Amino acid sequence: MAEVSKSPRVAFTDAIRLLQTFQGADLTRTIHQIEESLKGVAADGCASVLETSGAKAEILDAAAVVKQLAGQINVIIQIEARL
Numbered sequence: 001m002a003e004v005s006k007s008p009r010v011a012f013t014d015a016i017r018l019l020q021t022f023q024g025a026d027l028t029r030t031i032h033q034i035e036e037s038l039k040g041v042a043a044d045g046c047a048s049v050l051e052t053s054g055a056k057a058e059i060l061d062a063a064a065v066v067k068q069l070a071g072q073i074n075v076i077i078q079i080e081a082r083l
Helices: 012-023 027-038 043-053 057-082
Strands: none
Touching: 012 027, 012 057, 027 043
16 A cells, blocks of 8 residues: 655745744744643644644644755755865
8 A cells, every 4th residue: 555645745935925924923922822722622622723723734734844944954054064
């Protein structure tokens, strides 16, 4: 049976656009508000809170795309530092 790809499904430019929209005026504040919304929520209610807060699957995919590229950039920086 073929293995399902777990690679991000969002193009980099789309990922940036999605994350810019999601972050609002301040990404730290947005994440803090989500964390506050999750306090006291049972495990089976977390998905609903995340969906309501805008942290949908496409946002998580977008974050994965940017994280992957950031890791590759970090490798390039480390290589340059050795030169």
